[in-house]
Amino acid sequence: MLCDSVTNYCPGFYYYKGAKKLEDTTLIKKYGLGFTVVQKLLSEGNYLNKGYHLFTDNFYTSLNLAKTLLQENTYITETIRRNRKEIPTETKKASHVGKQTKKRKIADKRRHFQEKWKFDYFFTFVKDKAVCLICSETVSTLKEYNIKRHYDTKHEQQYKNLTGQLRLDKFNQMEKNLGKQQAIFKNQAILSNTAVKTSFIVSQILAKKMKPFADGEMIKECLTAVAEIAFPDKINIISNISLSIFTIARRIEDLSKNIETTLRERITKFEYCSLALDESCDISDTAQLAIFLRGIDTKFNITEELCSLIPMQGNTTSKDL
Structure with a gap:
């Protein structure tokens, strides 16, 4: 295709119909298909000898083409294929020639979540991903096309009539519900970590005082009795603390290994x-x-x-x- 880069006008096309239907087979065999296509388009359109500057991709790269066009007062800028035999060795070895462009990761493209997507498509941004507030599905690529396609295919019919303040209120309600769900999981993780940490502390005290491991269960009974009277709203935290004889033994063993590993690391320094x-x-x-x-x-x-x-x-x- 021949196209004017200023006016965007396309004055000529050349269709490849297969090797058996090629015209100018002699020229093609001698100089190649790319050379023949460029010469055909320029000559038929009467664009030679007028000082035009031609830009082509590396399919048409040819020193013979460049030399021929230069003789006809036409200039050409081409990208280079390193596997072409006619390309000089010095050019192939150049650091800026022939290197494949490294594909950018999604994180490297610096895309940002647009605030308008919240109102338009009921999406919010959580941990570098766009999350649908309606079905909780995520869209990893922050592109409006992907987000809009998700909304159009799954939710548009249900929410297309929500406009103005009604749509805004619906979004705020969905976002608030998502925050509550996240808070539940976060609190559960905190409670789990607290229970494990408490189990380690009690095990350490039993080991220091050289008390039987079975005392852990008695300590848990004491803590439960105190919690029922002093702070009944925290009774579930006490119930999650594991202080069985086998758990105490594992905790003390883990503490011992940690002390040994830490001491070995310090000794090496x-x-x-x-x-x-x-x-x-x-x-x-x-x-x-x-x-x-x-x-x-x-x-x-x-x-x-x-x-x-x-x-x-x-x-x-x-x-x-």
Whole structure:
């Protein structure tokens, strides 16, 4: 297609009807289909030798075409295909030639949610996605075409008669209902995290006081009794706290692994460290060797922790230690 870039007038078309119906087969075999098409359109329209500037895509890229048009006082600007044999090697190696354009992600296109979509299509913006207030479906691409298509195909017949203040009131009601739904899920997540955190704290206290794991259930009974009298509206929070003997055991095991992992990470950053040993007998008259670790890192943070506790059988002389 030949088109004037100023007036947008299209003076000529060339239809490709297949290899068997090609005209000027000699010229096509010699210079190629792209060369022949351009020459045919320009010559039939009497556009040669008039100083025109031609712009084409890389299908028509040809040095022979450029040279031929230049001799006829016609200029051409083309994009380049690197696989063309006639393109000079230096041109192919140029950093700005032949590189494929990196496809942009949706997030890179900087699209923004338009406020008018709320009133026109009953949509709102939640976590980088457009959410339909009617059916709660999401449209990931922030384009009016996608949002309008969703509204037209699913909800237009039901809500097309709502206009003016009635439409605005309906939108406000839907948005308020969505906020209530989100608040319910958010509160449930907070309650769940609170219950787990409380379970860890109680387990830590039992471990420090060296109390039986079964005491966790007794503690929960006490908390429930207090809640029923002092703050009955919070009784559901107490009921969600798991303090069974098996849960307490898992919590203490997780705390132990966390302490060990944290200590190992700190030790790898020590610049200097020292060990302190202390031996004493427990209530069963068994000698226990306590090994303490003290170290300092490059930021002068001092760490001092109990590294291990080893029972000593037999002699407990300095040599044995």
